[in-house]
Amino acid sequence: MKQLVLSEWLLTQLNQSDFPVRMPNHRRIYEVIRRAITTQILSAGERLPSTRSLADDLTVSRNTILAAFEQLLDEGYVASQTGSGTYVTYNQHDGFSKNIVNNNIAGDKSAVQSVESNAENIALKHEDSIGLSKRGLAACGAIKEYQSPVRVHNEVQPFTPGEDDYAGFPYALWRRLLNRQWRTPDPALLDSSHDGGYLPLRKAIADYLRVSRAVNLTYDQVLITSGTQQSIDLCARLLTDHGDCAWVENPGYWAARRVLEVNGLQLHPVNVDKEGMAPSTKDYRTTPRLIYTTPSHQYPKGMVMSYGRRRLLLDYAQNCKAWIIEDDYDSEFRFEGRPISSLQGMDQNGRVLYLGTFSKVMYPGIRLGYLxxxxxxxxxxxxxLYELQRPGQVVIQAALADFIEEGHFASHIRRLRQIYGERRRLLQAALAPIATVGARLSTVDSGLHLVVEFDSICDDVSVAELASVQGLRVYPLSHYCMGESTEKGLIIGYAYSATEHITEFGSKLAEVIQLALRQ
Structure with missing residues (x-):
């Protein structure tokens, strides 16, 4: 498409498209170009106009165009060639092969990993002493395969993954917002939530997700839950039956696996690569009812799922009538570039359930999330949700709605992003010496943890134990794996550690890693 024609087309689309009022210009331009690429109006290999000429044609600042192009680069729609220009790199897939889906239905279902027989054996051993069911044993971690990597470590220490620093939370402001609700209490706030949650909060969340995460929704689609695990549990209860297959990332989030297992699902681990969840031919021989994934920041390894892989996953889910659970657990904490768009925003067939949480942004005990x-x-x-959970905390939901609507939420995120970004930089610098012993430090620019990867022969459990002796809590990457995966390394959280101690603790951890890997 010639430059002038493209500029005129973009102007037409920008005027005709129904964008949210508060959506910034760079995001609007990004959305229009992205649609042009995915609908093949702009084909693979086509050169885009220069940012300067496009800015002149659209009468916007060059920085606006640069921001839009950076987003397209981050998400793999285009590639930049120094001295040559920016080119479309996305190739439209023809859709997932129906033959693969048919083969799945007739395939060997024994390929799905099952731990039921082992669970039965352990359940028999415990039956007389504690009287729990197999489900109860799994829920409390009495079965080895169902144990979390953190069940024996309750004390939060420096570098504990999954913890955030809520010492700087604006307590006084939060108290005022809560007191405002209690001064003139609405009786409805004292009841259980009957309609998916407090309406102003659902509207505030919908507005936020629509603008910041490109989620395609109305406020009526938003349900307020007590957090990520309840959201996953509700999906499992309402969308699956006992014995159904669920795909999970490998390595992946242990707490999600726990919820799915306790609901009687048989988990099938799907390995991840640099483009995210990477189903193989063997994986396609199974037919999942659920697919659990973290596409915007894979947990725990951190990569972003590529656009092609996202399209493939959506096509596959549509063809085999599977449901995708998209866990967007820490999208607020991206320190470079623009936030990655959601998988749900690409879904044209209504197969994706999108969930998030306030526990990492506010404080862990708030126990509020959304689905x-x-x-x-x-x-x-x-x-x-109402029949199974009788959700409440409506007063807190009302205070949170005010917190968001009055701009405090955005300010709080900006402050945390600055704090955590600085801690991340300091930790990366402190751990740089581990490269001398062959350890590899993740370079992902988002999230609240780093990953150090070892060779597959290294005993990462022993390294984590050595760090624990030094008062540093890190978790072995191997504990997040299922089946035949040989991933070895450490998960290192930095949100909980005070900024002034990051360099000291990081250097101590680097010494532990160097000592362990030299032996």
């Missing part, structure tokens, strides 16, 4: 469901599931999920 965005496809339109045809809204009423069923509202009923299921």
């Amino acid at each position: 965005v469901v496809p339109p045809n599931l809204v009423e069923s999920f509202k009923s299921g």
Whole structure:
């Protein structure tokens, strides 16, 4: 498409498209170009106009165009060649092969990993002493395969993954917002939530997700839950039956696995590569009912799922009628570039359920999260949430709605992003010496933890134990793996550690790693 024609087309689309009022210009331009690429109006290999000429044609600042192009680069739609220009790199897939889906249905279901027989054996050993069911044993971690990597470590120490620093939370402001609700209490705030949660909060969340995460939704699709695990549990209860197959990332989030296992699902681990979840031919011989994934920041390794892989996953889910659970657990903490767009925003068939949490941004004990469901599931999920959970905390939901609407939420995120970004930089610098012993430090520019990868022969459990002796809590990467995966390394959280101590603790951890790997 010639430059002038493209500029005129973009102007037309920008004027005609129904964008949210508060969506910034760079995001609007990014969305229009992205649509042009995915619908093949702009084909692979086509050169885009220069940022300067496009800025002149659209009468916007060059920085606006640069921001839009950076987002397209981050998400793999285009590539920049020094001295040559910016080119479209995305190739439209023809859709997932129906033959693969048919083969799945007729395939060997024994390929799905099952731990039921082992669970039965252990359950028999415990039955007389504690009287728990197999499900109870799994829930409390009495079965080895169901144990979390953190069940024996309750004390939060420097570098503990999954913890955030809530010491700087604006307590006085939060108290005022809560007191405001209690001064003139609405009786409805004292009841259970009947319709998916406090309406102003659901509207505030919908506005936030629409602008910042490119989620395609109305406020009616938003349900307020008590956090990520309840959201996953609700999906498992309402969308699956006992014995159904669920794909999970490998390595992956242990708490999500726990919830799915306790609901009677048989988990099938799918390995990840640099483009995220990477199903193989063997994986396609199974037919999942659920697919659990963290595409915007894979947990724990941190990569972003590529656009092609996202399209493939959506096509596959549509063809085999699977549901995708997209866990966007820490999208607020991206320290370079623009936030990655959601998988849900690409879904044209209503197969994705999108979930997030306030526990990492606010404080862990707030126990509030949200679940965005496809339109045809809204009423069923509202009923299921009420019947199964009788959700409450409506007063806190009301205070949180004010916190968001009055701009405090955005300010709080900006402050945390600055603090955590500085801690990340300091930790990366302190751990740089580990490269001398062959350890590899992740370079992902988002999240609240870093990953150090070892060779597969290294005993990462022993390294984590050595760090614990030094008062540093890190978790072995191998504990997040299932099946035949040979991933070895350490998960290192930096949010909980005070900025002034990061360099000291990081240097101590680097010494532990160097000593362990030299032996």
